[in-house]
Amino acid sequence: MDEPERRTVLKALVATLAGLSTGALETPEAAASTASESWTTQTLEAFADTLIPGERRFPGDMVVAGAVTGPGAVQAGVVGLLQSPRLPVAPLLPAIAALLDARAVAYAAVRLIWLSPARPPFVGLPFSDRTALVAGLFDPDDLDRPVWQVMSLLVGLAFDTAAPQDTAEALAQGHPGLTWLRFPEPGPDGLWRFPDFSYGRPLAVLHPDTTASGSPA
Amino acid sequence: MTAQTTDVLVIGSGFGGAIPAYYLAAGGARVTVLERGPRASAADFTQSMRLGTYNKIVDVVQGDGVAVVAGNCVGGGSVVYFAASLRAPSFVFERHGGLGRRLWPAALTRAALDPWYDRVEEALPVTRTDWPDVSYAGGVLAAACHRAGHTCNPVPVAVDTSTCTNCNWMLSGCRFDAKRSLLLNYLPAAEAHGADIRPLHEVQTVVPSPLSGFRYAVGYTVLDPDDYGCTAQAGVIHAKVVVLAAGAVGTPVILRRSAPFLGGVPAAVGRYFSGNGDRVSVADVDERKARSLLGLSRPDGTAYEGLPVGRPITAATYDHLDPAAPEYSRFTLQQIYFPPLTNLLAQSGGSPAWFGVGKRDMRARWRSWLTLLAMTEDDNEGTFGAVPPTGGFIRLAPGLGQGTMTYHPTSRTRRAWDRADTALRDIMEKDGLSRVLPWSEDVADTVTAHPLGSARIGDDPATSALTDGNELRGHSGLFVTDGAAVPTSLTVNPSLTIAALAERAVAGIAGRAADAGVALRRDVPLPGR
Numbered sequence: 217m218d219e220p221e222r223r224t225v226l227k228a229l230v231a232t233l234a235g236l237s238t239g240a241l242e243t244p245e246a247a248a249s250t251a252s253e254s255w256t257t258q259t260l261e262a263f264a265d266t267l268i269p270g271e272r273r274f275p276g277d278m279v280v281a282g283a284v285t286g287p288g289a290v291q292a293g294v295v296g297l298l299q300s301p302r303l304p305v306a307p308l309l310p311a312i313a314a315l316l317d318a319r320a321v322a323y324a325a326v327r328l329i330w331l332s333p334a335r336p337p338f339v340g341l342p343f344s345d346r347t348a349l350v351a352g353l354f355d356p357d358d359l360d361r362p363v364w365q366v367m368s369l370l371v372g373l374a375f376d377t378a379a380p381q382d383t384a385e386a387l388a389q390g391h392p393g394l395t396w397l398r399f400p401e402p403g404p405d406g407l408w409r410f411p412d413f414s415y416g417r418p419l420a421v422l423h424p425d426t427t428a429s430g431s432p433a
Numbered sequence: 434m435t436a437q438t439t440d441v442l443v444i445g446s447g448f449g450g451a452i453p454a455y456y457l458a459a460g461g462a463r464v465t466v467l468e469r470g471p472r473a474s475a476a477d478f479t480q481s482m483r484l485g486t487y488n489k490i491v492d493v494v495q496g497d498g499v500a501v502v503a504g505n506c507v508g509g510g511s512v513v514y515f516a517a518s519l520r521a522p523s524f525v526f527e528r529h530g531g532l533g534r535r536l537w538p539a540a541l542t543r544a545a546l547d548p549w550y551d552r553v554e555e556a557l558p559v560t561r562t563d564w565p566d567v568s569y570a571g572g573v574l575a576a577a578c579h580r581a582g583h584t585c586n587p588v589p590v591a592v593d594t595s596t597c598t599n600c601n602w603m604l605s606g607c608r609f610d611a612k613r614s615l616l617l618n619y620l621p622a623a624e625a626h627g628a629d630i631r632p633l634h635e636v637q638t639v640v641p642s643p644l645s646g647f648r649y650a651v652g653y654t655v656l657d658p659d660d661y662g663c664t665a666q667a668g669v670i671h672a673k674v675v676v677l678a679a680g681a682v683g684t685p686v687i688l689r690r691s692a693p694f695l696g697g698v699p700a701a702v703g704r705y706f707s708g709n710g711d712r713v714s715v716a717d718v719d720e721r722k723a724r725s726l727l728g729l730s731r732p733d734g735t736a737y738e739g740l741p742v743g744r745p746i747t748a749a750t751y752d753h754l755d756p757a758a759p760e761y762s763r764f765t766l767q768q769i770y771f772p773p774l775t776n777l778l779a780q781s782g783g784s785p786a787w788f789g790v791g792k793r794d795m796r797a798r799w800r801s802w803l804t805l806l807a808m809t810e811d812d813n814e815g816t817f818g819a820v821p822p823t824g825g826f827i828r829l830a831p832g833l834g835q836g837t838m839t840y841h842p843t844s845r846t847r848r849a850w851d852r853a854d855t856a857l858r859d860i861m862e863k864d865g866l867s868r869v870l871p872w873s874e875d876v877a878d879t880v881t882a883h884p885l886g887s888a889r890i891g892d893d894p895a896t897s898a899l900t901d902g903n904e905l906r907g908h909s910g911l912f913v914t915d916g917a918a919v920p921t922s923l924t925v926n927p928s929l930t931i932a933a934l935a936e937r938a939v940a941g942i943a944g945r946a947a948d949a950g951v952a953l954r955r956d957v958p959l960p961g962r
Contacts, residue, residue: 267788268796283790351785354875365876368788372777376796377482384481397773397799400741407608408480409598412732413743416565419575419727420585423751429554430561430589431520432751432765432925 257295259313259336264289266346267371268393278335281343287392294374312367313338315360323349436644439465439629440951441942442651442672444636444687447509448928449678449915451619452553452935453942455960457674458626460953462946465670466623467634467653469661469679469824470505473512474616478606482772487513487605488832494682494825495833495877499708499815499840501682502882505832507632509680510928511614512606514882515745515769516591518559519925520550520933524756524763528921531812531845536920538892538901549933554589556959557613559929562587566594568743569731573718573803574768574860575748576727577867581860583752588767591928592744599743601770622960633658635824636687639675639911640694647671648910648949654823662828673949676942677905678915678935681706681884682836683825685917688888688898688905690820699906701898702888706815706838708881710764710922712807712850713771714857715779716867720801726866738800745770746806746926753856754924761849764809765925766857771804778877780870787873803867807853811922813886815840838887840879883927888913889920890934902941903934910945914938 258279265280270288272280280290289295298309313336320337323329323345331340338346353364373379375393378386384406387394402408425433440462443450450466458464470490479486490506491513504510523543530536553559560566567575567587578585597611610617624630633656642650650671657663677684685703692698723729724736731739749767779802781792795802818837821827826834842850854871861867872880891897894906903918905911914935916927923930943953 268793269790284793288793347785347789350788368777368876373484373774376773376776379482379484382479382481382483394773396793397776397796399773399799402480406480407598408600408602410600410742413568413599413739414565415567415569415572415576415729415731418564419567419572420579420583420750422586423584426586426751427520428561429518429520429550429559430586431518431550431929432522432754 255336256310256313257299259316259338260298260309261290261295262336262339262346263316263350263367264294264371266343266350267368268292268375269343279339281346283343287396289371289375292375292378292391292393294371297374297380298370312363315363319349319353437668437670438644438647439463439670439672440949441465441674441676441946442467442649442670443676443678444651445509445678445680445683445915446507446615446620446630447504447511447678447680447915448615448932449918449935450509450676451615451623452932453676453678453912453914453939454628455619455623455626456939456957457943457946457953458623458628459957460943460955462951462953464623464628465672466628466630467636467651468507468509468630468632469635469656469683470507470632471658472507472630472632473606475606475608475610478608480600480602480605480608482774485831490606491604491832493833494836496836496838496840499838499879499881500877501708501836501838501884502880503680503682503884507630508615508620512616513604514928515603515926516612517746517767517926518554518557518589518591518929520547521923521925521930522754522756524754525921525923528760528810530760530921531843532896536891536896538890540901541890546930546933546937549936550929552936552959553929553932556618556961557591559589559591560594561589562594562747567747568599568768569737569739570743570770570803571748571768572729573723573727573737573739574750574766574805576729577860577863578750578752580727581863583750583860585748585750588746588749590744590746597744601741601743601745602772603745604772618960636679637690637823638694639677639687639691642671644671646950647673649675651675661831673951674910674942674946675912677911677913679825680915681887681917682838684913684915685817685887686820686825686837689817695908698908699894699898701896703817705813705886705889705896705920706817706840706884707811707813707886707922708815708840708879709883709885709927710807710809710811710846710849710924711879711881711883712809712853712871713769713778713880714805714807714854714869714871716803716805716857716861716869717795717798718801718803718867719865722864722866726864740770740800740802740804743770753853761810761845762852763924764807764849764853764856766853766860767806767808769804769806773799778872778880780873782868782870787875803861805857805861807850807857808883808924808926809846809849809853809922810924811846811849812843813921814843814846815887817887842879883916885916885919885922885927888917890918891920903938904941904945910949912938912942
């Protein structure tokens with residue numbers, strides 16, 4: 217990717233965060249259900265699945281590598297979220313996916329890995345190779361590292377925080393990521409309080425040089 | 434049109450700004466406070482990770498090699514911090530750093546600062562906590578310390594523990610007003626004395642004022658509350674005294690942007706930036722070992738599984754703060770909680786370190802993580818580059834910015850981190866209690882919530898931007914009182930020290946105001962008294 221284009225992609229990616237902030241987005245589940253199976257979609261889903269793997273959605277699913285059982289980033293809706301036509305990043309996703317696919321072609325070429333022309337190159341890589349390729353994207357000298365850093369942030373926010381949704385609502389709807397973490401449920405009024413929070417007994421000797429307020433002397 | 438004027442203009446409303454604002458207003462000066470963030474209160478602080486909530490009041494500013502977490506609201510960092518309120522150990526004031534000679538001003542020692550610490554502890558107020566206040570997570574650290582032959586202390590906090598619900602949502606602001614943020618003490622007290630606090634006012638420049646009787650003219654833009662990248666209007670306020678407290682990321686940028694108009698600023702502005710030596714690690718705790726080795730169990734029968742429960746900071750060990758030990762070997766180890774926003778940064782061991790199957794498996798044990806913060810002696814090696822067009826950084830989205838600071842840790846800082854990592858492993862990995870892994874630097878480089886030192890106090894004009902009274906060298910009546918003024922990393926959370934230094938600076942600020950003809954009352958009491 218050349219420099220101006222890289223900057224454009226970065227700006228669009230972060231504008232995606234701005235779009236999320238306004239709440240102008242469907243829930244990830246809803247968005248995911250309408251996502252098309254284009255090459256771009258498949259590539260981005262495979263990227264997200266490499267970061268936070270999940271189980272295959274159907275027998276023969278080649279995009280989700282099926283490295284594990286249970287939910288991953290795809291189930292948490294990250295790619296559907298990115299592809300919402302209401303987000304400004306949508307027009308640039310093909311460029312990001314193409315960048316990743318180009319890296320996949322180069323990766324495969326030097327390792328004599330055969331890639332099927334019927335699938336995006338990144339999707340064609342075995343899971344272990346996807347993993348090795350993605351690790352290399354974060355090399356401090358990699359020019360496109362900021363793009364992958366922001367993409368990773370979005371993947372993480374989708375799975376770990378249900379970013380477009382209120383946390384209590386997401387939990388009530390069984391958000392796959394929050395459920396995987398076993399994020400605690402709020403009380404009946406939707407607020408978190410923990411009346412039981414402490415072992416309640418001395419567990420160590422205090423430092424001998426402690427001030428009256430509890431600071432180091 | 435009449436020019437806007439004030440006696441004292443304060444830029445920023447965190448600890449560095451709120452404290453002078455109160456004393457000068459209570460003393461009788463006309464005080465105006467410009468704050469770049471919005472104003473929010475308990476009812477606005479939602480317990481939610483939905484984008485559009487917390488990221489309106491907290492910024493992550495990504496620089497080259499460092500990411501800084503900073504408050505962005507009236508009350509500044511005090512609204513979103515974790516309220517740990519510790520005095521810096523005595524040896525910190527004797528630090529030499531990479532320069533090889535004492536960095537703090539000769540007039541400043543721990544003993545000299547103690548009276549000012551006393552005032553802040555009374556004003557907030559700070560609560561000395563005890564074991565019943567220590568969360569399960571803090572309890573695991575304490576029990577592990579004890580078993581490894583170390584002491585461990587409950588951490589004093591600026592929290593009313595009788596009303597705290599231990600909900601662990603402090604980063605989003607305190608829904609229950611249990612956290613003693615500046616919204617509950619210095620700021621309302623300042624307003625009661627007439628101070629005018631203006632949210633969403635982002636200062637761009639400080640230049641000499643052409644108005645007779647006024648030293649500085651401060652240019653600002655007013656930000657759209659729904660999109661901080663949009664400017665609604667601009668303005669200028671003329672002031673007799675200016676107190677710059679825009680945070681260690683904002684302050685040096687404003688000064689450098691203003692330098693051509695001010696006839697230059699000291700070379701140390703925008704240099705010597707420190708991340709307080711912050712180093713975050715995750716201990717993946719073995720629940721069975723927590724029970725068998727530490728003898729811990731909760732009322733529901735689990736041993737730990739308490740990461741999301743409690744206050745973010747409740748326990749710390751001071752055992753590695755030996756004043757006789759060499760520099761870069763001393764640190765505090767502290768239990769801390771971050772919401773899952775940061776889960777991406779946690780390593781899982783193996784390869785790849787921070788993503789993939791192993792990391793997903795580790796996420797399933799999230800409740801058994803123990804997150805830990807080491808605050809070490811770094812080298813003040815950060816610098817600021819080209820000044821962005823507006824503000825302190827380029828806004829990419831609410832809560833996300835591209836900063837111009839560079840921080841590449843020196844071998845000394847790396848050594849300090851390594852020592853803290855080793856000590857942490859000795860405590861937390863003893864007999865397989867847990868696996869300790871520092872946060873990955875692949876995704877966000879070094880992360881700090883404690884930016885310091887970008888316009889520091891000192892006696893040497895070559896390496897300090899400010900006099901020991903926090904006045905910018907060569908610019909009478911222009912003061913810096915935020916974390917930028919703190920000359921070294923502190924080995925503890927810096928809020929109490931920033932506040933104590935601001936308390937100490939008030940007399941000098943009042944003196945300059947008096948020089949400019951502002952009649953001030955003396956002996957102003959603590960806020961609310």
